[in-house]
Amino acid sequence: MKKDAQLSRRQVISGLSASLAVAAAGSVLGAEAATRPGDAMAAPLSDPTTAYPKPPYKSQKQPWPGLTSQMDPVPDHGEKSYKGSGRLKGRKALITGGDSGMGRAAAIAYAREGADVAINYLPAEEADAKEVIALIKAAGQKGVALPGDLRDEAFCQKLVADAVRQLGGLDILVSNAARQQTHESILDLTTEQFDWTMKTNIYAPFWLIKAALPHLKPGSAIIGTSSVQATEPSANLYDYAQTKAATTSFVRSLAKQLGPKGIRVNGVAPGPIWTPLQVSGGATQESLVKFGGDTPLGRAGQPAELAGIYVLLADPLASYANGQIYGSAGGDGLP
Ligand code: NAD
Numbered sequence: 001m002k003k004d005a006q007l008s009r010r011q012v013i014s015g016l017s018a019s020l021a022v023a024a025a026g027s028v029l030g031a032e033a034a035t036r037p038g039d040a041m042a043a044p045l046s047d048p049t050t051a052y053p054k055p056p057y058k059s060q061k062q063p064w065p066g067l068t069s070q071m072d073p074v075p076d077h078g079e080k081s082y083k084g085s086g087r088l089k090g091r092k093a094l095i096t097g098g099d100s101g102m103g104r105a106a107a108i109a110y111a112r113e114g115a116d117v118a119i120n121y122l123p124a125e126e127a128d129a130k131e132v133i134a135l136i137k138a139a140g141q142k143g144v145a146l147p148g149d150l151r152d153e154a155f156c157q158k159l160v161a162d163a164v165r166q167l168g169g170l171d172i173l174v175s176n177a178a179r180q181q182t183h184e185s186i187l188d189l190t191t192e193q194f195d196w197t198m199k200t201n202i203y204a205p206f207w208l209i210k211a212a213l214p215h216l217k218p219g220s221a222i223i224g225t226s227s228v229q230a231t232e233p234s235a236n237l238y239d240y241a242q243t244k245a246a247t248t249s250f251v252r253s254l255a256k257q258l259g260p261k262g263i264r265v266n267g268v269a270p271g272p273i274w275t276p277l278q279v280s281g282g283a284t285q286e287s288l289v290k291f292g293g294d295t296p297l298g299r300a301g302q303p304a305e306l307a308g309i310y311v312l313l314a315d316p317l318a319s320y321a322n323g324q325i326y327g328s329a330g331g332d333g334l335p
C-alpha cells in the first residue's frame with residue numbers, strides 16, 4: 001500500500017514536471033502549446049497513400065547489385081526522419097546488406113537507438129556503405145564496414161569473427177542480404193544462376209548463424225528478411241521465392257531450437273519496396289514502373305517504413321515475440 005502510494009506520488013510529480021516542461025516549451029514555441037505529457041512528441045498525421053512517390057516510376061536499370069544513390073527517386077532509409085530513444089543502447093549488431101534497402105534503414109535506426117553496428121555488403125557497393133558508416137558515426141556509435149561475398153563459407157565465418165572482435169561482442173544478427181533476378185521461364189534459369197541465389201539466400205544465413213551462435217547470449221536476437229514471395233510466389237521468381245519460403249521456415253524452426261536458450265528468432269516479410277535489388281534485375285521494367293501500384297496504399301514502400309519493425313524485433317520490449325514473421329506490404333500479400 002505504502003509503496004503504491006509512494007509510486008503514485010512519484011508518478012504524479014514526474015507527470016507534473018513533464019507537463020510543466022511541455023508547457024514551457026509551448027510558451028517558447030507559441031500558439032500550438034501542448035498541454036499533456038507526450039503531446040510535444042506527437043508527429044503530425046500523415047496519409048500513407050501520399051507519403052511517398054507513387055507510380056508510374058521512371059524506367060531504370062543498373063548492373064547487379066546496384067547503388068541506392070543512383071536510383072530515381074533515391075529511396076528513403078530514414079536518414080532525415082528516424083528518431084531514436086535509446087531502445088537498443090549498448091547493443092552490438094551485424095547487418096548483412098547494410099549498405100542499402102532494408103538493411104540500411106535498420107542500420108540507421110539501430111545506431112540512433114544506441115547500438116554499435118557492423119555492416120556487410122559487396123565491394124561494388126562501397127559508395128553506399130561509406131554513407132551508412134558516416135550516418136552510424138554521426139549518431140555517436142561505432143560503425144564497422146566489412147565488405148565481402150557471402151557465398152563463401154570461410155568468408156561468413158571471418159565476417160562474424162571480425163564483427164565480434166571490432167564491436168566487442170554480438171547480440172543482434174540481421175541476415176538480410178539476398179539475390180533476386182527475374183527469369184520468365186525455368187528453362188532460362190541456369191544451374192549457375194540457381195546456385196547463386198541458393199548460396200546467397202539459404203547457405204549464407206546458415207553459415208552466419210552457425211558462426212554467430214557461440215557469441216549470442218540470452219536476450220540476443222536473430223532477424224531474417226523473408227518476403228511475401230514466401231507465400232505468394234511470382235511466376236518469374238521461381239528460384240528466389242523458394243529461398244524466401246526457406247527463410248520463413250528457418251525462422252520458425254530456429255525459434256523453437258533457440259527459444260529455450262533465450263535467443264529470439266523472427267523475420268520481416270516486405271512487399272514491394274523501392275530498393276536497388278529491384279532495379280538491378282529483381283523486377284522487369286514493366287513491373288518496375290507500376291511497382292506497388294496495385295497494393296491498397298497504391299505505391300511501393302520505402303525502406304524507412306520498415307525500420308521500426310527491425311527495431312521492434314531486436315528490442316526487449318518485444319521479448320515474447322519469437323518465431324514470427326512481420327509483414328510490411330501495403331495491405332497486399334501475406335507474411
Ligand atoms: P538491396 O539491394 O538494398 O539489398 C540487398 C543486399 O544484399 C545488397 O545491398 C547486397 O549488399 C547484399 N548482397 C547480395 N548478394 C550478396 C553477396 N553475395 N554477398 C554479400 N552481400 C550480398 O535490396 P533490399 O530490397 O533492401 O533487400 C534486402 C532484403 O529484402 C532481401 O533479403 C530481399 O530478399 C528482401 N525483400 C525485398 C523486397 C523488395 O521489394 N525490395 C521485398 C521482399 C523482400
Ligand code: MG
Nearest residue numbers: 099100125276
Ligand atoms: Mg546494396
